[in-house]
Amino acid sequence: AQIINLSLGGPGFSQDLRRAVNNALNNDVCVIAAMGNNGMNQVSYPAAFDGVIGVVASDENNTRAQYSNYGPWADIAAPGTAI
Numbered sequence: 121a122q123i124i125n126l127s128l129g130g131p132g133f134s135q136d137l138r139r140a141v142n143n144a145l146n147n148d149v150c151v152i153a154a155m156g157n158n159g160m161n162q163v164s165y166p167a168a169f170d171g172v173i174g175v176v177a178s179d180e181n182n183t184r185a186q187y188s189n190y191g192p193w194a195d196i197a198a199p200g201t202a203i
Contacts, residue, residue, distance in 0.1 A: 126153040126172075129164040137166055145171045156189035168193040177201060 124144055144151050152173045156164035167174035177188035177200025185201045
């Protein structure tokens with residue numbers, strides 16, 4: 121794989137998930153993960169791991185979707201509402 125998209129996550133840290141993400145990154149695989157759907161400034165793994173591209177959902181007005189998590193580990197936004 122050249123790209124892995126992880127549309128999953130949560131606030132709980134997992135060493136096994138960290139190892140899997142590191143393995144992918146160390147093999148030049150781009151890892152992308154959803155920020156979460158709680159509408160909070162809340163950490164979500166794997167999006168919060170270093171090297172992972174954290175994606176916030178945007179709405180039809182190209183602003184953060186009300187339900188999308190956000191925070192300093194967010195890297196980019198992409199359409200997530202009414203698509």
